[in-house]
Amino acid sequence: MKIAQYGTAIAVLHAIANGLHGLAHIQIPVALSLLQISFVGIVIFLTPIIAAVLLWTQFYRIGSWLLVSSIAGSLLFGIYNHFIVISPDHVSQVAFTGWGMLFQVTAILILIVDGFGCWVGIWALKTTTQQQQVL
Template structure:
């Protein structure tokens, strides 16, 4: 913990930015998307992103774009759509985003050997957070896909009045 106000102000700006993004995502995704988009996914992904920054484990441009668009932006767009007449599209978009996150995590954290693979990050300091959140994301996204598919099966189209 910082002892003085000046030490608090000297915090890494990336940490502050990531924290703000995580809070925003939690606020947006936790409101309309229950039961099948769980804010735990946003928490786990935000903490995992923080570990990426602190270690550092850099992502390639394509990987960063995927994370930004599919894992963070798409669930927000889907959450907005769930409040509109396009809720069915929003539901599909949300499940697709969770599935994309699941596949991305499996491939990058557990299959391809790269700096992003869990075996390449020391289980110490920020590496502990990195490895634990990689596993938590796998579990949460898997569960989110299962619940999302179940929810899509139960969505009923509104009856049209003739």
């Protein structure tokens, strides 16, 4: 039960942080490629929601895998696009005023939430593996 609660909390925080970041992307604007849009839509937004739902069902192990893989994918995507490759999506290229402030704050918030989310996902996988071994 705790796994489902923590996993759902991470999925909700992840969705809020990414939703606010996406709003800043639109308002600034910082455009994404079609491939990036697809990744964001499927891996960053849809998959954690599906994972959270599955955590409350008999398919909680699949939910745990989806949670850790999607959040890890989001973490790597954010690190690469916001902090490594210099592009309009890099935090150094967006002014820290107006919507740019929201952009930069949420880029960092996403790192924190996704880092914690990876930890929760790994914990969920370890816990479900231990439960299976007991059975």
